[in-house]
Amino acid sequence: MYAQSHYERLYSGFEVIEESQAYQQFLLHEKSELSKLIYLIDRFEHADVVIIYDGFRIPAQKAAPFARWFLSHNYRNQTAKEWVLQWCSRTVPRNRLIKVSLPDGNVKLARDILMDELKWLDELTCTRLPYE
Numbered sequence: 001m002y003a004q005s006h007y008e009r010l011y012s013g014f015e016v017i018e019e020s021q022a023y024q025q026f027l028l029h030e031k032s033e034l035s036k037l038i039y040l041i042d043r044f045e046h047a048d049v050v051i052i053y054d055g056f057r058i059p060a061q062k063a064a065p066f067a068r069w070f071l072s073h074n075y076r077n078q079t080a081k082e083w084v085l086q087w088c089s090r091t092v093p094r095n096r097l098i099k100v101s102l103p104d105g106n107v108k109l110a111r112d113i114l115m116d117e118l119k120w121l122d123e124l125t126c127t128r129l130p131y132e
Contacts, residue, residue: 011113012104013048017120021046031125034071036080039121040114041067051110052099054091060100084114 010016017023022042029035045064050057070087078086089111091098098110 011047011049011108011116012102012106014043015046017043017117017124023121023124026121026125033078033080033083034075036118036121037071037075037083038068040080040084040117041071043117048103050101052101052107054094054096057101080118081115084111084118088114 014020020043022039022045025042026035026039041064044051044060044067047060049060051060051063052058053063071083074087075083088098089109090096099107100110100113101107
């Protein structure tokens with residue numbers, strides 16, 4: 001049905017989307033742009049990756065509670081894509097790129113991983129809205 005198998009929609013350190021706790025929780029709740037962002041935080045919380053933020057290396061499990069707090073205090077009805085581009089691309093206030101260190105040794109831009117995760121979530125759940 002999709003151009004890629006679910007095993008190709010996977011970064012090192014992340015479990016298969018359909019088998020993840022984040023995806024199972026997402027399916028239980030009303031679909032919205034906010035629920036997509038919560039899904040992304042949950043995906044990272046259970047991933048074996050390290051966030052590189054202003055030169056600090058933070059295990060994703062430790063970054064997730066802060067991400068939830070930040071989302072709850074700053075979300076203003078943006079689309080998930082808008083939120084990722086606004087808040088998950090560069091650090092505040094130093095404006096450095098936010099990166100993710102994967103267990104296979106690769107380092108990727110957080111924004112790129114998050115945008116791929118959103119795309120794959122939309123493919124799996126058909127939650128893409130007409131304006132995207």
